[in-house]
Amino acid sequence: MPSTLNPSEVDALMEAIQTGDVPVAEGGTPPSQQQQKNIDAVEYDLTSQDRIIRGQLPTLDSMNDSVASTFASSITGRMRTQVRVASNPSSLLKFVDFNALLAPTATVVVFTLGPAYGAAVCVLETGLAEAILAGALGDKQARGESPDVNGKRELTQIERLVLKRILALFTKAMEDTWAPLLPITPEVMRFENDPRLAVIAPPNEVAILSSFELSGSIEGTMQLGIPYSTVEPVKKQLSQPPRAATSSDERFNLAMKRELNEVPVEAVAELGQAEISLQKLLKLKAGDVLKLDTDERSELPLTVEGRPKFFGVPKVINSSMGIQITQGLKPPFGENGTDLAK
Numbered sequence: 001m002p003s004t005l006n007p008s009e010v011d012a013l014m015e016a017i018q019t020g021d022v023p024v025a026e027g028g029t030p031p032s033q034q035q036q037k038n039i040d041a042v043e044y045d046l047t048s049q050d051r052i053i054r055g056q057l058p059t060l061d062s063m064n065d066s067v068a069s070t071f072a073s074s075i076t077g078r079m080r081t082q083v084r085v086a087s088n089p090s091s092l093l094k095f096v097d098f099n100a101l102l103a104p105t106a107t108v109v110v111f112t113l114g115p116a117y118g119a120a121v122c123v124l125e126t127g128l129a130e131a132i133l134a135g136a137l138g139d140k141q142a143r144g145e146s147p148d149v150n151g152k153r154e155l156t157q158i159e160r161l162v163l164k165r166i167l168a169l170f171t172k173a174m175e176d177t178w179a180p181l182l183p184i185t186p187e188v189m190r191f192e193n194d195p196r197l198a199v200i201a202p203p204n205e206v207a208i209l210s211s212f213e214l215s216g217s218i219e220g221t222m223q224l225g226i227p228y229s230t231v232e233p234v235k236k237q238l239s240q241p242p243r244a245a246t247s248s249d250e251r252f253n254l255a256m257k258r259e260l261n262e263v264p265v266e267a268v269a270e271l272g273q274a275e276i277s278l279q280k281l282l283k284l285k286a287g288d289v290l291k292l293d294t295d296e297r298s299e300l301p302l303t304v305e306g307r308p309k310f311f312g313v314p315k316v317i318n319s320s321m322g323i324q325i326t327q328g329l330k331p332p333f334g335e336n337g338t339d340l341a342k
Helices: 007-019 033-037 058-079 095-101 128-136 157-178 228-239 249-261 278-283
Strands: 085-092 107-114 118-124 189-194 206-218 220-228 267-269 298-303 305-317 322-328
Touching: 058 085, 058 128, 058 157, 058 206, 085 095, 085 220, 095 206, 095 220, 107 206, 118 128, 118 228, 118 305, 128 157, 128 220, 157 189, 249 305, 298 322
Parallel strands: none
Antiparallel strands: 085 206, 107 118, 107 189, 118 220, 206 220, 267 298, 298 305, 305 322
């Protein structure tokens, strides 16, 4: 008998209570001995590591998009043929369910994520590994060999080496994308023919499943399973919506820095000051000398774009007059902390 009532049974029960066919007790009564015998105890293991995880990981989906874009660019340049890669929204499932993807006809690759982050499993669907190998070896149509009659074909040592180099483009894209959040160092560790040897976590452990669709000259699906325990330290950042304003393009920053370094600015050293009357100023002529309030040992103020910035002393360098900076000028500040030099 089911433990809950369906909607029709609930409606019938409520109607019977309203018509009086079912009496409503004023107070609760203790269960009879027969009812107590029908109560079954259920064991619960307090040491169980089953996790209750809710919600999506929008930041992880955004990172997977970046991985897909970088991997598509890398593999296109490597094979000299157009390959498009798109990522699907990530999902959470237990490894006992993920093991269903480890069919013998698929190519199973075990990644190491670094000394402190464990391992991950990448599953290439049937025929995808052969298509990648064909494209890497010069077949523009990337047509892989079909499996044998048993639905399985062993990769040779050379094929594994070539496939490892192609997958290194994927792991490099993962490493660069994850670097600001988690310093993982993914690397292809081994290929597995037996699904039982590709188990990297207990069956009740939760995995994050990320799917990547390859299209163009190569078509197929890559499934990447990462233990949830690996990303648990940064789960808060992964569950937050991605912020476009916080992301920075290193190439843009370098270009901006290069352009700013080329901007010309005017630097002027003030040799000294002299105060004279208007009558003497009108009598000045070529050859007259004005006595300044400084000498050759005095520190002179240096202004940049009209603002005082440094102090320096005059020097003769290669028969040219110059100024050697001795110290920076500290701007005066008001009572509220404002810069009075501005």
